[in-house]
Amino acid sequence: MSFLTLGIETSCDETAASVVADGREIRSSIIASQFVHSQFGGVVPELASRAHIRLIVPIVRTALEVASISLRDLNLVAATNAPGLLGALLVGLPFAKSLAWANKLPFVGVNHLEGHLFATFLQYPDIGVPFICLVVSGGHTELIQVREKCRYRVLGETLDDACGEAFDKAAKMLGLPYPGGMFVEEHARQGRRAVKFPSPQIAGLDFSFSGLKTSLLYYLRDHREFDLADVCHSFQETLVDALVSKVALAVDETGVKRVAVTGGVAVNTRLRERMQELAGQQSLEVFFPDRSLCTDNAAMIAACGHARFERFGPSSLALPAFARQPIDTEPQMNTDEHR
Ligand code: KG4
Ligand code: ZN
Numbered sequence: 001m002s003f004l005t006l007g008i009e010t011s012c013d014e015t016a017a018s019v020v021a022d023g024r025e026i027r028s029s030i031i032a033s034q035f036v037h038s039q040f041g042g043v044v045p046e047l048a049s050r051a052h053i054r055l056i057v058p059i060v061r062t063a064l065e066v067a068s069i070s071l072r073d074l075n076l077v078a079a080t081n082a083p084g085l086l087g088a089l090l091v092g093l094p095f096a097k098s099l100a101w102a103n104k105l106p107f108v109g110v111n112h113l114e115g116h117l118f119a120t121f122l123q124y125p126d127i128g129v130p131f132i133c134l135v136v137s138g139g140h141t142e143l144i145q146v147r148e149k150c151r152y153r154v155l156g157e158t159l160d161d162a163c164g165e166a167f168d169k170a171a172k173m174l175g176l177p178y179p180g181g182m183f184v185e186e187h188a189r190q191g192r193r194a195v196k197f198p199s200p201q202i203a204g205l206d207f208s209f210s211g212l213k214t215s216l217l218y219y220l221r222d223h224r225e226f227d228l229a230d231v232c233h234s235f236q237e238t239l240v241d242a243l244v245s246k247v248a249l250a251v252d253e254t255g256v257k258r259v260a261v262t263g264g265v266a267v268n269t270r271l272r273e274r275m276q277e278l279a280g281q282q283s284l285e286v287f288f289p290d291r292s293l294c295t296d297n298a299a300m301i302a303a304c305g306h307a308r309f310e311r312f313g314p315s316s317l318a319l320p321a322f323a324r325q326p327i328d329t330e331p332q333m334n335t336d337e338h339r
Contacts, residue, residue: 002021002022002025003021003022003023003075003076003306004019004020004021004027004067004069004073004074004075004076005019005020005021005023005074005075005076005077005078005302005303005305005306005309006018006019006060006063006064006074006076006077006078006096006099006302007019007020007078007079007110007298007299007300007301007302007303007305008056008060008077008078008079008080008092008095008096008298008301009079009080009092009112009115009296009297009298009300009301010052010056010079010080010084010088010089010091010092010093011080011082011083011084011085011088011089011092011112011296012043012048012084012085012088012138012139012296013033013034013037013043013048013051013088014031014032014033014034014295014296014297015031015032015034015051015052015055015056015059015092016029016030016031016032016059016296016297016298016301017030017056017059017060017062017063017298018030018063018297018298018299018301018302019063019064019066019067019069019074019302020122020299020302020303020306022306023121023302023303023306023307023310024121024122024125024303026122026299027066027067027068027069028062028063028064028065028066028067029063029292029297029298029299030059030062030063030066030298031296031297031298032051032055032059034047034048034051036051037178038177038178040178041172041178042168042172042178043085045085045086045087045088046087048085048087048088049085049087049088049090049091052088052091052092053091056091056092056095060095060099063298071099071103072103074103074105075105075106076100076105076106076107076108076305076306076309077096077097077099077100077103077105077106077107077108077305078096078107078108078109078110078301078302078304078305078306078308078309079092079093079095079096079097079107079108079109079110079301079305080092080093080109080110080111080112080115080301081093081109081110081111081315081319081320081321081322082109082111082112082321082322082323082324082325083111083112083113083139083322083323083324083325084112084139084321084323085323086321086322086323089321089322089323090321093109093319093321097317097319100317101317106309106313106314107314107315107317107319108305108308108309108314108315109315109319110301110304110305110308111304111325111327111328112139112301113135113140113142113326113327114150114152114304114327114328115300115301115303115304116135116137116140116262116263116294116300117133117135117144117146117152117260117262117304117327118300118301118303118304118307119262119289119293119294119297119299119300119303120133120146120260120262120287120289121149121303121307122289122293122299122300122303123287123289123290123293124260124287124289127258127260127287128258129146129147129148129149130145130146130147130148130254130256130258131145131146131256131258131259131260131287132144132145132146132155132247132250132251132254132256132258132259132260133145133146133259133260133261133262134243134246134247134259134260134261134262134263134266135262135263136162136163136164136243136261136262136263136264136265136266136271137162137163137164137263137264137265137296138162138164138165138168138179138264139162139164139165140157140158140162140263141157141158141162141163141207141209141243142154142156142157142158142327143155143156143157143205143246143247143250144327145250145254145256146260149307149311150307150308150311150312150328150331151329151330151331152327152329153329154326154327154329155205155250155253155254156204156205156206156207156246156250157206157207158206158207158208158209159202159206159207159208160208160209160210161208161209161210161213162209163207163209163239163243163265164179164181164263164264164265165209166209166210166212166213166239167179167180167181167184167236167239167265168180168181169213170184170213170216170232170235171183171184173216173217173220174220174228174231174232179264181264181265181267181268182267184232184235184236185232185236185268185269185270187228187229187232187233188229188232188233188235188236188237188270189229189233190229190233191227191228191229191230191231191232191233191234192229192230192233192234193230193233193234193237194227194230194233194234195219195226195230195231195234195235196234197212197215197216197219197234197235197238198211198212198215198238199212199238199241199242200212200242204249205246205249205250205253207242207243207246209239209242212235212238212239212242216231216235219231236268236270237270240268240270240271240274241274243271243274244271244274244275244277244278247259247261247275247278248278248282251282251284257282257283257284257285258284258285258287259275259279259284259285259286259287260286260287260288260289261275261286261287261288262288262289262293262294263294264294264295264296266288266289266291266294267291267294267295272288275288308331311331312331312332
């Protein structure tokens, strides 16, 4: 008999639910993206919460239907409790807890960043450890050494904007729609590296993208006429350079030769190409989960919830939502006082 986890994700502007069997087999993964925000050029928290409230029941129902199961068949409910927009988390999290409580099921809270990392375990269940995971999304840019499931070492992170955020802000300055990463990539395909943007100079394994953003701002201020494709291309190359060079440094410093890349920016084809080049040069194994697993989804939340439940037991039904929360690097068994 399979162990079935229902995952629920509402940390930003995707309402998602998924049923995952035994932490590795996706039986359903339903995602409703909220397009209401595009007219505002960014996510409007209040509108996100309202959309989650409207969508949560039909999305969970559809996830169960597509998996051909009923609530009675579930063994565990997992939901993102941090980090994210508080008002958005406060839809999926209490919904998941109530569902678990009413159906006498255990509940597990999941950190969204750790969820992104689990896209790798979902796609490559037999991936060896340790591996280095670059998580690049709208909210995160983190280099993490994965010692094993649920045990990590943070090697580096962004000191300012997240990498996807930098793409989105650049897109906004260039008059492209939100979320902008994919539009920058699309235009970059027709361009050349004609503009010299300064590459971020941060020592060690941390990242910084705000300088690059400012230099784009100055470039646009000083050039009333510019070639959109060339600007997108140059911006993307500079940003990808920064990501790939930090991964190379992390490999040097740790001696770990397996690298996974996940999160929404991992959809980017140029990043994938450049990582493959690096893999060739340095004899690395590189893992990219499918694009549908890289962007926000609930299958990664279910997989992570399953692993954490196996290892640490259920979370408390009093577990709060947090707008910010680092990944738990050395988690302990959940104790009664935390329940
Ligand atoms: O992981 P995700 O779906 O949500 C967060 O947790 O933030 O990532 C969304 C981010 C956005 O910033 C979006 O612009 C970026 O991923 N993104 C891309 C591409 N597709 C999505 N960035 C660069 N190139 C892409 N093709
Ligand atoms: Zn995400």
